[in-house]
Amino acid sequence: MRFSDPIYLLVLLPALGWLFVVARGMHGMARGRKRLALAVRGALLLLLACALAGLQSARPNRGVTTVFALDRSASMRDAATERAEAFIRKSLSAMGPDDKAGLVVFGKDPVVDVTPGGMRTLGRIYGAPDASATDMAAAIRLASATFPGGTARRIVILSDGNETDGDAAQAAAVAATDGIQIDYLPPDPAPSATQVAVSDVSIPAHITRGEPFEVKVSADATAPTDGVIRLDRDGAPIARLPVRLNKGSNTLAISQTVNAPGFYRYRAVLEAQGDADPRNNTGIGYVSVVGRPRVLLLEGRSGIGEPLERALTGHGMEVTRAGVEGLPAQADDLQGYDAVLLDDFGAERISDGQMRLIASTVRESGVGFGMIGGEDSFLPGGYYETPIADVLAVDLNVRQRKTFPSTTIVIVIDSSGSMDMVEDGVRKIKIAASAASATVRMMSPNDYVGVAGSTDMIQFVAPVQRAVDKDHIVQQVGRLDVGGGGIYVQPSLEFGYKALKESDSKVRHMILLADGADCDSQEGAVELAARMAAEKMTVSVVSIGAGKDVNFLKSLAAAGKGQFYLALRAKQIQRLFTRDAAVMSRSAIEEGTFLPKVDPGDEVLRGLNLRTMPALHAYDLASDRPLSRVPMRTAKDDPLLAFWQYGLGTSMAFTSDAQPKWARPWFGWTDFSGFWAQTVRGTLRRASNNRIQVSTHREGGRGIVSVEAYDASGAPINGLPAKVNVLMPDGAAREASLQQEGPGRYAGSFEASQTGGYIVSVAESAPGGTPRVTRSGFSIAYPPEYQAARPNAPLLARLAGAAGGEALDAPMRAFRRSANPGTSVRDLWPALLLAAAILFPFDVAVRRLALPFAAIWAAALAFASRLMPRRALAPARQTEAIGQLQAARRRAAPSAPEAPVVVRGEEPVSPKARPSEAPDSAQPLSAAQRLLDAKRKRGG
Numbered sequence: 001m002r003f004s005d006p007i008y009l010l011v012l013l014p015a016l017g018w019l020f021v022v023a024r025g026m027h028g029m030a031r032g033r034k035r036l037a038l039a040v041r042g043a044l045l046l047l048l049a050c051a052l053a054g055l056q057s058a059r060p061n062r063g064v065t066t067v068f069a070l071d072r073s074a075s076m077r078d079a080a081t082e083r084a085e086a087f088i089r090k091s092l093s094a095m096g097p098d099d100k101a102g103l104v105v106f107g108k109d110p111v112v113d114v115t116p117g118g119m120r121t122l123g124r125i126y127g128a129p130d131a132s133a134t135d136m137a138a139a140i141r142l143a144s145a146t147f148p149g150g151t152a153r154r155i156v157i158l159s160d161g162n163e164t165d166g167d168a169a170q171a172a173a174v175a176a177t178d179g180i181q182i183d184y185l186p187p188d189p190a191p192s193a194t195q196v197a198v199s200d201v202s203i204p205a206h207i208t209r210g211e212p213f214e215v216k217v218s219a220d221a222t223a224p225t226d227g228v229i230r231l232d233r234d235g236a237p238i239a240r241l242p243v244r245l246n247k248g249s250n251t252l253a254i255s256q257t258v259n260a261p262g263f264y265r266y267r268a269v270l271e272a273q274g275d276a277d278p279r280n281n282t283g284i285g286y287v288s289v290v291g292r293p294r295v296l297l298l299e300g301r302s303g304i305g306e307p308l309e310r311a312l313t314g315h316g317m318e319v320t321r322a323g324v325e326g327l328p329a330q331a332d333d334l335q336g337y338d339a340v341l342l343d344d345f346g347a348e349r350i351s352d353g354q355m356r357l358i359a360s361t362v363r364e365s366g367v368g369f370g371m372i373g374g375e376d377s378f379l380p381g382g383y384y385e386t387p388i389a390d391v392l393a394v395d396l397n398v399r400q401r402k403t404f405p406s407t408t409i410v411i412v413i414d415s416s417g418s419m420d421m422v423e424d425g426v427r428k429i430k431i432a433a434s435a436a437s438a439t440v441r442m443m444s445p446n447d448y449v450g451v452a453g454s455t456d457m458i459q460f461v462a463p464v465q466r467a468v469d470k471d472h473i474v475q476q477v478g479r480l481d482v483g484g485g486g487i488y489v490q491p492s493l494e495f496g497y498k499a500l501k502e503s504d505s506k507v508r509h510m511i512l513l514a515d516g517a518d519c520d521s522q523e524g525a526v527e528l529a530a531r532m533a534a535e536k537m538t539v540s541v542v543s544i545g546a547g548k549d550v551n552f553l554k555s556l557a558a559a560g561k562g563q564f565y566l567a568l569r570a571k572q573i574q575r576l577f578t579r580d581a582a583v584m585s586r587s588a589i590e591e592g593t594f595l596p597k598v599d600p601g602d603e604v605l606r607g608l609n610l611r612t613m614p615a616l617h618a619y620d621l622a623s624d625r626p627l628s629r630v631p632m633r634t635a636k637d638d639p640l641l642a643f644w645q646y647g648l649g650t651s652m653a654f655t656s657d658a659q660p661k662w663a664r665p666w667f668g669w670t671d672f673s674g675f676w677a678q679t680v681r682g683t684l685r686r687a688s689n690n691r692i693q694v695s696t697h698r699e700g701g702r703g704i705v706s707v708e709a710y711d712a713s714g715a716p717i718n719g720l721p722a723k724v725n726v727l728m729p730d731g732a733a734r735e736a737s738l739q740q741e742g743p744g745r746y747a748g749s750f751e752a753s754q755t756g757g758y759i760v761s762v763a764e765s766a767p768g769g770t771p772r773v774t775r776s777g778f779s780i781a782y783p784p785e786y787q788a789a790r791p792n793a794p795l796l797a798r799l800a801g802a803a804g805g806e807a808l809d810a811p812m813r814a815f816r817r818s819a820n821p822g823t824s825v826r827d828l829w830p831a832l833l834l835a836a837a838i839l840f841p842f843d844v845a846v847r848r849l850a851l852p853f854a855a856i857w858a859a860a861l862a863f864a865s866r867l868m869p870r871r872a873l874a875p876a877r878q879t880e881a882i883g884q885l886q887a888a889r890r891r892a893a894p895s896a897p898e899a900p901v902v903v904r905g906e907e908p909v910s911p912k913a914r915p916s917e918a919p920d921s922a923q924p925l926s927a928a929q930r931l932l933d934a935k936r937k938r939g940g
Contacts, residue, residue, distance in 0.1 A: 001055065001056070002056050003055055003056065004053070005052070005053050008049065008053040008054075009049055009053045011049050012045070012046070019038065019041060019042055022038075023038050037846040037847050040846055043839060044836055047839065050829075051829040051833050054827065055829060055832060056828060057826045062151065063096060064815050064816070064817070065099070065102070065153055065154070066091070066099070066100075066101050066102075066156055067101070067103070067154070069105075069156065069157045070105045070106070070158050071158060072107050072125075072128075072131060073107040073131050073132075073162075074783065074786060075162050075786070083185075084158035085122060087808075088122050088811075090812075091156075092120055094814070095120060100117055101116060101120075101815075103119070103122075105129060106135065106139035107129035107130050107131045107133060107135075107785075108132055108133035108134070108165065108753070109135065110129065110135070112127070112142065113125055113126060116148055117148075132785055133164045133701065133753060134165065134785060135164070135165040137163075137170065137171035140157075144180055152817075152818035154182075154183060155175065155181070155182045155803075156182075156184065156808065156814050157184040159184070159187070160792065161184075161791050161792030161794075161795045161796040162787075162791065164701060164785055165700065165701030167700065168795065172803045176803040176804060180803060181804050182805040183800055184796040185807075186796070186808075186809075187791035187793055189791070193276040194221065194272070194274040194276060195277060195790070196221045196280075196281060197219065197220050197786070198217060198218070198219050198268060198269075198280065198283035199283070201215065201217055201283035201284055201285035202218070203286065204287060205288060205693065205695055205776045206287070206289075206290065206693070207288075207289055207290070208289070208291070209258065209261055209290065209291035212257050213256055214254065215254045215256055215268065217253075217283060218283075219245060219249075219250045219251075219252065219270055220250070221245040221246065222790065223274075225245050226244055227242070227245060227273060228241070228242055229241050229243050229252055230269045230271070231267070232269075233265070233266055234265055239256075241254065243270075260289065261289045261292055262288075262291075262294050262336035262337070263332070263336040263337075264287050264289065265285075265286055266285050266287065267283070267284050268284075268285075269282050279786045280782050280787050283781050284778075286332070286335075286757075288775055292317060293317045293684050294317070294320070294336060295312055295317050295320070295338065295680060296320050296322070296326065296334070296341070297309060297322070297341045298324075298326055298327065298345050299322075300323075300342075304344060304374075307658060307667065307672075308372070308658045309321045310673070311673035311677060312677060315674070315677035317677070317680070327350060327354050328358065331357060331731060331757060332759060334357070334365075335367075338368060338684040338685045339684050339685070340368070341372060341680070342370070342372065342377070344372065344373065344376050345377065346381045347386055348382055348567075348572050351571075355387035356387045356731055358387075358388065358391070359391050359646075360731050362649035363647030363648065363725075363733065364647060364648060364761060365727055365773065366648035366773035367649055368680075368685055369391050370653070370679075371653050371654070372654045372657060373619055373654060373655045373657050374657040377620055377657075378394070378621075379582040379583075380583050380588040380620060381579065382578060384442055384575075391651050392625070393639075393644035393652055394628070394653045394655065395622060397442070398582075398622060399587050404585065405505070406448070407447045407448070407505055407506070407507040407585040408464065408503040408507070409439065409443070409448070409509050410449075410509075410510045410511075411449070411450070411451045411510075411513070412452050412453075412454050412495065412511070412512050412513070414432075414515050415429055415453035415480060415481065415483055415487075416454075416484070416485055416518070419432065419482050433451075435574035436477050437473075437478070440462075440473050441470055441474070442578055443467040443470075443581070445467055446466075447466070447585075448465060448505060449462070449464065449465070450464030453480050453481070454492045458491055461477060461479050464499050487514050487515060487518070489514060489520065489522055489556070490525040493510075493512070493556075496539075497528065501535075501537075507584070507586060509562070509585065510562075511540050511541075512540070512541050512556070513541075513544065514544070515544055516547040516553060516566070517547025518549065519553065526552075526555050527559075529556050529557075533561040537560075539556065539557060539561075540560070540562030541563075541565070543565070543566050544570060544573070545567075563583065589618055589620055589621065590620075590634070593617050594615060594634055594636075595615050598631065598632050602629070604643070604679055607674070608675055612671075613671075614666050614668070614669050615665055616656045616662055616666070617665075618656065618661075619634055619638070619656040624642070639653065640656060643682060648725060648773055649685065650682065650683045651683070652683045685773055686771065691711070692708070692764070693707070694706070694760065694762050696760050696777060697778055698778060702752055703750045703760070703778065704749050705724055705738070705748045705749065705762070705776075707722070707747070707748075710744055716743040716744025720740075722738060723735070724738055724750075725763065726759070726761075727759040727760075728756075728758065729755065729758065730754060730756070755782065757777060758777055758780075760775065760777055761773050761774070762774045
């Protein structure tokens with residue numbers, strides 16, 4: 001026994017003094033009862049004092065608990081894994097009766113496969129961690145947390161020692177402080193087969209156009225070999241060189257020059273003779289070339305961006321004009337541009353992933369963004385509630401901010417069995433319901449909307465109602481589900497016709513979603529659509545998939561004077577619904593010639609001859625976004641040209657077009673090229689004015705950012721007001737904080753465990769302006785697990801040395817007796833507090849209740865005598881016990897007559913016949929008896 005805080009035992013001294021004072025104050029209490037009360041009170045104080053002092057029990061540990069940490073990462077060869085499992089089986093056969101065993105398997109993350117306990121054989125291993133990395137530190141921490149008490153503790157690591165994540169040395173040091181030993185199974189030496197790996201591609205982060213530089217490729221080889229290295233830039237091959245690799249590390253330098261500005265990705269692929277694993281033969285590096293601004297111009301239809309391209313090229317910009325094939329597939333595809341422009345480019349041509357990629361690149365890397373209007377842009381382009389809508393410099397919630405003629409829209413959705421199919425993990429019917437909900441949200445409170453499902457029965461899930469409580473309507477739409485049969489077109493049109501006929505809205509419109517390969521009840525449908533159009537009700541049709549009924553659906557939309565849309569994927573439905581609702585409710589395009597209203601003091605319009613600015617014929621409707629800058633407005637004060645800061649990037653919106661359709665008079669304006677050049681320059685990514693050098697690399701599962709900052713005079717910049725944004729390979733964004741390490745030198749880090757490119761942007765705060773951005777990056781071309789060609793036995797030896805372990809030469813050594821087994825300590829204060837809580841009622845009872853303890857004792861003896869066999873008591877002891885019982889009865893009820901007592905082997909004797917016995921009145925009366933006598937006297 002021991003105390004964790006023995007100082008608290010001193011409270012017993014004042015407690016004993018207080019107990020003495022209490023004893024002196026106990027008056028009118030029998031001596032025995034008083035002693036019992038003091039004993040109970042003293043025991044209660046002793047229990048509380050020992051609990052407060054932290055009473056503990058301690059005993060030496062018995063046996064050993066060994067947790068095996070088995071590496072299941074990709075670098076572990078099959079032979080090494082089989083050897084490790086055989087070692088565990090043999091070790092378990094040497095366990096003692098007091099020993100316990102557990103199993104943790106690990107890769108990128110650890111998993112407890114068997115908790116330490118009665119494991120005596122190795123069964124099937126169920127743990128399946130991510131094999132793309134090795135984090136021994138996490139495995140050591142998890143194994144340390146699984147040990148039970150009462151035994152010595154040991155971890156046995158079975159791994160090749162090739163750590164890619166975490167810091168195992170630090171974890172081993174922490175385990176050592178907790179008394180945990182760490183042993184390891186020495187790994188087999190490297191295989192005899194040749195192993196070649198590209199460990200790094202080093203390129204200067206920033207160069208000027210035309211400046212020579214070297215691409216340095218670092219490669220490791222386990223044996224001398226010949227090979228070929230292929231180098232490409234942004235996917236285009238630029239070099240193929242034969243190389244001779246020596247055993248160990250090799251550095252291969254390839255001279256390069258770049259004559260065009262941009263952000264370039266270099267990839268080196270090494271092909272070596274006899275290489276056993278080519279998965280680790282690729283390396284990637286990035287270089288930023290300073291020069292003329294580069295703009296990516298994505299045009300919705302071929303040729304419409306040519307006038308804009310000429311205008312920008314004539315003012316010193318390099319323009320890449322492309323269609324849907326130019327859309328980015330990964331983050332670094334956009335880093336070579338200073339701005340991205342969408343020229344009348346419909347949303348259905350861009351996937352959600354590409355939209356999110358553009359948005360995150362603008363927000364995190366400072367790349368500029370611009371949208372130019374047209375019939376396939378803004379609301380008519382289907383951008384409502386898309387990731388691009390968040391980037392726009394204008395707000396597409398037009399019907400919420402402006403007054404339009406009242407509109408009633410009825411949406412009838414195919415809810416046949418084919419809509420139960422799953423696309424990208426979501427049922428098609430739910431995608432359609434989500435599209436209808438988005439349409440509801442874009443309506444104004446003065447509009448009416450209803451949504452119905454069409455199968456064997458056609459019925460509303462959300463009856464036609466005013467779009468005031470949109471959340472309630474969306475909740476109703478969420479109940480839409482599949483039924484039987486197919487979509488019945490003519491009954492669906494009849495259903496929509498009846499609903500719209502009851503409406504007195506100025507605009508009455510129906511959207512029909514149908515399967516392009518399976519439309520039933522076509523007879524009379526086209527005629528009914530024409531009849532609806534004659535009664536000023538329009539019908540638009542969205543076809544899911546291209547099938548045999550597409551031509552019929554086109555005819556239906558033409559007869560209903562609506563629009564036809566072909567959705568090859570269900571995910572396109574939402575954009576088509578919102579686009580159609582905006583166009584057909586006349587809230588998407590404002591037609592009519594107007595002269596723009598301009599702010600001549602805005603920097604974008606400076607130097608232009610605004611007096612000769614021609615008129616425009618139409619524009620896409622949009623609303624002002626808070627905090628945006630609007631240097632040009634329409635005649636109705638709608639935004640025409642707007643700028644907005646989105647993260648690190650600048651977004652621009654021009655709601656009219658740059659084509660001969662709406663802007664034909666502008667092509668004769670002398671400042672047409674100047675206007676567009678200045679407008680696009682207002683969105684370009686800002687380059688740093690300071691001499692900032694940013695370098696990045698990966699180390700221990702983290703990306704390391706190093707920054708050196710100097711001003712124009714070469715003096716170091718201290719307290720750099722900069723923010724580090726990291727664009728991850730999956731398009732997600734992260735932030736990293738910079739810590740100053742010296743004059744003008746800063747460093748930061750972030751998690752880097754994904755395979756792919758990491759784009760790091762260091763943004764300097766610019767008072768009252770757009771942040772200036774300096775870029776860098778690195779790439780993980782393959783999982784780091786594939787890089788190692790030989791086991792890292794020295795690291796395993798360091799771990800064992802730090803935690804008092806050893807290299808195991810025999811399996812039975814895994815359960816050897818520990819030189820310092822330690823002790824197991826158990827806190828007893830919870831039990832002491834429980835005992836005190838149980839004792840407290842007795843303490844109160846002894847002091848407050850005057851109980852006939854003698855009678856209780858006699859009754860207990862009598863009860864005991866009944867339970868014991870009669871022959872177990874001698875006759876003399878029987879007589880004595882019975883006499884005590886009779887005396888107790890006389891004291892409790894003296895007036896009661898006594899029956900003769902018969903003892904086995906004797907004659908009946910009456911107690912009154914014994915001359916030696918004193919009369920009852922001579923017997924001392926108990927407190928209970930005295931109370932009874934007093935009560936009788938008062939009662940008379």
